[in-house]
Amino acid sequence: MGKVKRIAFLGLMQALILILAVLEHMLPPLPFMPPGVRIGLANVVVMYVLFFVGGKEAFALNIVKSGFVFLTRGAVAAALSFSGGVLSLCVLLLLVKLAKARASYIMLSVASAIAHNIGQMLVFMVITRTPAIVYYLPFLLIFGVILGIITGVILKILFNKIRGGYL
């Protein structure tokens, strides 16, 4: 991909991430889920960028997203977004490096969702100094699995539709 095309593509992806983040925040809370649990639609785009462009670029998009959350929803929401995003990308990059192609897309998506939840829980613990929040760890694992599978399936549909088409 040429330099100009790459810049344009990443700009498009960044816009998509911000729009999805806002849209998802506007949706009512998911039924049968505790408050604060969201699908993580923006993460689908971040993973797409990770696989098709690179890890550095995915990190950059995620950090800009946290900055956007800071401007629109304040420091606490930004800290949660940042910690979840960074931890989930670190786990993704580590798995891609260590397990190579043995880790399936669904598995990567689940691992990323769980890491995202744990990252947010850590910030939550620091802000409230309430270690008791570990109480929710079993639920974070279960929702990580469910939501990770959902984003993984969305990613697959996306791949099938636009595989390489725009690159």
Added chain:
Amino acid sequence: MERHWFKKNDLFIIGGILLAAAVLYICRSYLAGSGGEVFGEIYVKGRFAMRVSLAEDAEFSLPGRENVGFTVKNGAIAFTRSDCPDQTCVRSGFLHQPGQVAACLPNGLSIKIAASRPDLDAPDAVTR
């Protein structure tokens, strides 16, 4: 080798994660205690502020923090009012099980349900 979408091994890994969640859940129920008296605890920035009986219905705020309101009803406690933008604390609803936690991050307030532990507090043996 091309990356697969889904592999049979994934089922085992996911099963393992769910099993771990189940084990944690069971440990948690044990650690949180049961059988004793259940009450609410309110923390400000992680520091214990007050203990609330869940036996009597009430509506109250912490002194000097009237921007956040708590309600006790039918043996459960909830954030029912907050001036924070995300309202996650209010949507957390009523808590009654020992160990449950809800928090208002922007205001630094959290509620925890605690229980006394008659099984641990009681003496193991009495000597004469």
